[in-house]
Amino acid sequence: MIISTIASHSSLQIILGANREGFKTRLYASPKRKNFYASLPVVDELIVADDLKEILSDEGIIIPHGSFVAYLGLDAIENSEARFFGNKRFLKWETKFELVDKALEKAGIPQVESVDLSEVRDDELYFVRMEGPKGGSGHFIAYGRELEDKLKSVSEPYRIERFIDGAYIYVHFFYSPILNRLELLGVDERLVIADSNKRRPFKALPYTIVGNKAVALRESLLPRLYDYGLAFVEAMRKLEPPFIGPFALHFAYDGDFHCIGFASRIDGGSNAKHWYSALYWGEEMLMGERIAREIKLALQEDRLEEVVT
Template sequence: MVKSVSVLASHSALDVLDGAKEEKFRTVAVAKKGREKPYQMFPVVDELILVDEFVDMVSEHVLRRLGDSVFVPNRSFSVYVGYNRIEKNFPIPVFGNRFLLRWEERTGEANYYRLLDAANIRRPETYRLGEPAGPVLVKLPESKRPVEREFFVAASAKDAEQKLRTLLQKDYVDEHSLEKISVEEFVLGAHFNANFFYTVMRKRLELHSIDRRIQSNLDGVYRLPAADQLEINPHVKYIEVGHEPATIRESLLEKVFEIGEKFVEACRRIVPPGILGPFTLQFIVTPELDLVVYD
């Protein structure tokens, strides 16, 4: 019998914990030592489990304390614990489909763009490094913080190679970063996140909210006049540090629901039973009012 709701204390854990308390569930959070204060300060955690590293979540003593709970995964859970451990060494019931988590990646057989292609949802075209294309957006893990990514826009294949050499020289990326490099079509438009919930009981797709990312230092660069940007020439980073609410014109909501429904159906076919619960599609609205999903 389920007696509690548990989470890894990071990412969107406070939202989950607050909702669980509202529904009268006991709550459990697993926090890394040194990052526990928010979960002590907000009155939404009944039991706080401290670990040296998040990967310790699969240790026997932690699993024992999570035994009567349903675990709600978030992106930090995937990144810090790892897909293989989640699938093979984490016997706690998960809210959702644990085998879908690895499909958030861009490389390998299980990748997000394969799902979008199966759903017939437009996405940025992808290229190999050096392949004639432009403009492109290049993404690859940082050398010192592999969970974060370097991004840069290149006008051509030659420009991409030159900018990549500069990043390597400055040690922003390294040879290991190149193993997970992604080169994509640069799509110019307005960015949105559509936050969906698919309820299996009602067989219904719900749109809960629309928001946008706040990224550092990109958000600060936006606020600089063009002359100052040229003079300072900052190294632009795209580190996600928050979200802000947004609205989208109602005439586009038909397309928003359409991509959500297509994505649910594709996931059901490829990774059965598919999506169970919340998911987000991040997309760009082009001047032609097309939706291009990129994350």
């Protein structure tokens, strides 16, 4: 059995996991990324391709990640005959404000407050969020008095949120259909360009993500986050069944949790290794390793069709 993915986003941990669980691995990479991926012994087959849509005719099990929608498009994925780990139709849920709201409302997870431009107060700080996952690019902060002017140059769908003075944390979950269990596997904090302000007089800088850092969350906060995870799985099972595999809930925390979005696939923040997986598995696993483990378990029980679509 071969596990295939595109060389980007979180493919390293996906390939590492597949290798560890005994699968062959196949990676589709654009030419300029060849040197790095070709150096890795865990990659059994590297397909250097100008058009990454080639992966849609792969006969292995494809693990989608945060670059798939950008590279392939939602329609091509949903209409593909290829076997994807997880629910192909779940991928679109993070891409539109309308779907994000629908999922979070159904789950009863409190969202950050959105405001209309007419409601903003001059001296309050706001966060303008672009629609869909963009790795943080495009988002910006501004005072109410600056908003009208700054929004003139924004040409894509956006939303004005109250800025939360708090910590921004990203919680990584895996729902196993084979074990019928939700696992909370890690928490990360983003490293963004705007964090440069910890070393300079304040300046409004881009929120572009540069990397991720593992956070050991204060333990008393975990039970509520786990309940949010359970509620999310339950909601999505009604809205877009079946529910399979990885997702992440994103929060601002200022003493209360305010959900600022989610990833409807493996989240790049799970690249920051965490030890919580040992609580479920006795060993530390990256999310990519957890995915491969699920496929192996499914194959062992002859239930592969329950984890692919």
